[in-house]
Amino acid sequence: MSYDYNKKLPKSLWKFYFKYAMRGHWPLMIGYAILFMCVMSDAVLFPNYQRWFIALFEQTPPGGESFVDFALPTILFITGLFILWDVCLILRGMLHGRWQPIISNQISDVLNDFVQHQSMSFWTGRMAGKINSQITYVSNGFNVIMNFLEIFGSIVMILINVGLVLEINSYVALIFAAVFIFRLVYGLALMKPMSNSAKTASEENSSLSGKIVDSISNYSVVKLFAAADAEREYLKPARKKTITTRIYSFFIQRWFWGLPNFVWDIAFGITMLLCVILFSNGNILVSEIVFTMSVFFNVMGMISRIIGQIPNVVELLGSAKKSYDELNIELAVRDVENAPDLVVTHGRIEFKNVWFKYKRKWVLRDFNLVIEPGERVGLVGPSGAGKSTLVHLLMRFYDPTRGEILIDGQNIRNVAQDSLRRSIAFIPQEPTLFNRTIRENIEYGKPGATDKQIRDASRRAAAHDFIMGTEKKYDSMVGDRGIKLSGGQKQRIAIARAFLKNAPILVLDEATSALDSETEIAIQKSFDELAHGRTTLAIAHRLSTLRNMDKIVVLNNGVVIEQGTHNQLLRRRGEYARLWKMQSGGFIQE
Numbered sequence: 001m002s003y004d005y006n007k008k009l010p011k012s013l014w015k016f017y018f019k020y021a022m023r024g025h026w027p028l029m030i031g032y033a034i035l036f037m038c039v040m041s042d043a044v045l046f047p048n049y050q051r052w053f054i055a056l057f058e059q060t061p062p063g064g065e066s067f068v069d070f071a072l073p074t075i076l077f078i079t080g081l082f083i084l085w086d087v088c089l090i091l092r093g094m095l096h097g098r099w100q101p102i103i104s105n106q107i108s109d110v111l112n113d114f115v116q117h118q119s120m121s122f123w124t125g126r127m128a129g130k131i132n133s134q135i136t137y138v139s140n141g142f143n144v145i146m147n148f149l150e151i152f153g154s155i156v157m158i159l160i161n162v163g164l165v166l167e168i169n170s171y172v173a174l175i176f177a178a179v180f181i182f183r184l185v186y187g188l189a190l191m192k193p194m195s196n197s198a199k200t201a202s203e204e205n206s207s208l209s210g211k212i213v214d215s216i217s218n219y220s221v222v223k224l225f226a227a228a229d230a231e232r233e234y235l236k237p238a239r240k241k242t243i244t245t246r247i248y249s250f251f252i253q254r255w256f257w258g259l260p261n262f263v264w265d266i267a268f269g270i271t272m273l274l275c276v277i278l279f280s281n282g283n284i285l286v287s288e289i290v291f292t293m294s295v296f297f298n299v300m301g302m303i304s305r306i307i308g309q310i311p312n313v314v315e316l317l318g319s320a321k322k323s324y325d326e327l328n329i330e331l332a333v334r335d336v337e338n339a340p341d342l343v344v345t346h347g348r349i350e351f352k353n354v355w356f357k358y359k360r361k362w363v364l365r366d367f368n369l370v371i372e373p374g375e376r377v378g379l380v381g382p383s384g385a386g387k388s389t390l391v392h393l394l395m396r397f398y399d400p401t402r403g404e405i406l407i408d409g410q411n412i413r414n415v416a417q418d419s420l421r422r423s424i425a426f427i428p429q430e431p432t433l434f435n436r437t438i439r440e441n442i443e444y445g446k447p448g449a450t451d452k453q454i455r456d457a458s459r460r461a462a463a464h465d466f467i468m469g470t471e472k473k474y475d476s477m478v479g480d481r482g483i484k485l486s487g488g489q490k491q492r493i494a495i496a497r498a499f500l501k502n503a504p505i506l507v508l509d510e511a512t513s514a515l516d517s518e519t520e521i522a523i524q525k526s527f528d529e530l531a532h533g534r535t536t537l538a539i540a541h542r543l544s545t546l547r548n549m550d551k552i553v554v555l556n557n558g559v560v561i562e563q564g565t566h567n568q569l570l571r572r573r574g575e576y577a578r579l580w581k582m583q584s585g586g587f588i589q590e
């Protein structure tokens with residue numbers, strides 16, 4: 001099932017939660033909220049149980065009824081309520097256990113899907129690990145719904161309790177109200193320094209762990225320079241800082257919790273005194289005194305709990321909001337409404353007056369190029385010339401600032417992006433692989449491919465032999481990003497993928513520059529076979545790989561400075577000839 005957000009998310013986090021988090025689970029959430037309130041009602045029920053029970057002893061049974069018979073209904077009633085309450089408690093826990101994983105996964109599912117649809121510009125300068133933790137923050141943020149329920153419930157229960165005490169005696173109620181208000185004001189006033197110190201402590205902590213991760217992941221450099229001791233020294237200042245900020249934060253929290261207790265102590269003393277005075281004047285019953293004391297403790301506990309939760313709520317929501325805003329970037333490349341699929345009939349590619357810039361500087365300036373169906377075009381030029389940018393425009397990772405790119409006469413801006421990318425097999429300089437089996441990595445080129453098709457593609461990519469040499473053959477795991485394979489092996493898996501994809505257009509971006517010459521020659525044959533009958537655009541670092549191309553285009557500073565076949569360009573004695581001379585060791589071979 002895909003989401004109907006049309007690759008756009010609401011501006012505000014709350015709207016997002018309401019729209020996506022609880023989608024399809026409203027009854028569950030409403031049931032949970034009701035049970036939550038039922039469980040919270042103990043704050044009113046428990047003091048009343050004590051009051052009702054003690055009140056039994058203040059009365060005489062009417063009309064010769066035995067005291068036990070008289071008391072029994074009250075006892076049964078209270079016991080029944082206790083049992084009911086416990087049932088609610090279990091049900092609430094069960095519903096919580098149900099919605100929590102469902103909803104946090106639903107949130108992460110939507111956000112994951114959203115970032116997978118994001119444009120290339122979103123990914124440059126971002127780290128995958130950070131995006132993952134941002135998604136986690138947003139999904140954790142939803143848990144404040146429980147804090148809100150508890151805060152709301154506590155306020156309701158406190159008001160009911162104070163109302164009931166008011167019925168007994170307005171002075172006692174007044175003391176309660178005064179103490180609650182003090183506690184609230186005090187808590188709010190101290191919130192800022194509290195959360196600041198907690199924030200500093202957690203920032204220091206994550207900065208330290210960032211440094212540790214950096215240090216550990218560079219283990220090979222550390223080994224190479226025998227620098228373990230130096231690394232330890234390097235981490236020392238950050239460790240020291242973490243320790244002091246955490247101690248300080250802890251210190252502040254303790255005082256924050258500790259101080260109001262003294263006010264409670266005094267308020268309790270005054271309440272007791274008041275009860276004694278009221279009792280000596282015959283204005284209060286023992287059951288009412290028990291009730292008042294019980295309310296006092298209950299309310300005290302509730303206030304401490306909700307105030308204690310506020311920093312947590314602020315922090316959870318703060319990180320969730322920040323992460324959400326950072327993820328919720330509008331897509332730079334969007335499909336037009338009802339975009340039709342690209343239909344590749346011949347595979348003719350045309351760049352028409354294409355201008356492009358990332359920020360200020362033009363990377364491509366009035367670039368024009370036609371690649372005829374089945375033609376193989378090589379693209380060369382110094383690094384930074386704009387070669388990769390050009391193929392990224394063809395893949396529609398970005399849209400040209402001006403001009404247009406046509407495939408068989410269709411402007412790629414107006415077709416569905418997915419259909420465009422389905423029509424192009426793209427082999428990048430450093431293909432990355434999923435940490436899955438070799439089979440799954442190859443199958444990515446054509447989901448649902450048969451074993452035979454996968455083997456066939458691997459053979460044509462000259463990958464079959466090395467795959468059969470791995471421990472579990474096609475079921476071998478390739479490691480994180482393919483770390484267990486060499487550059488050439490990864491490259492061949494990427495080629496097998498492309499064979500399997502069988503797209504009419506082939507694009508190679510310096511696909512062999514990371515390889516040694518021998519591997520390159522081995523792979524070159526695969527490339528030639530792959531390019532056969534497909535419109536091909538190949539960027540190459542080593543000019544020898546482009547010798548057999550139908551046309552070679554030399555790019556410099558975003559403009560075409562020369563084009564022609566290998567031999568034509570050599571005869572021109574221009575830039576290409578110069579580069580060729582350099583790479584072939586001073587000999588111009590004809």
Ligand SMILES: Nc1ncnc2c1ncn2[C@@H]1O[C@H](COP(=O)(O)OP(=O)(O)O)[C@@H](O)[C@H]1O
Nearest residue numbers: 124358359363382383384385386387388389390
């Ligand atoms: N994502 C990007 N954001 C900003 N500038 C970029 C980005 N990618 C490339 N550039 C700049 O665009 C120019 C062309 O880069 P590129 O197309 O990668 O060159 P080539 O592939 O020919 O080496 C370079 O100056 C490079 O710094």
Ligand SMILES: [Mg+2]
Nearest residue numbers: 387388389510
């Ligand atoms: Mg490049």
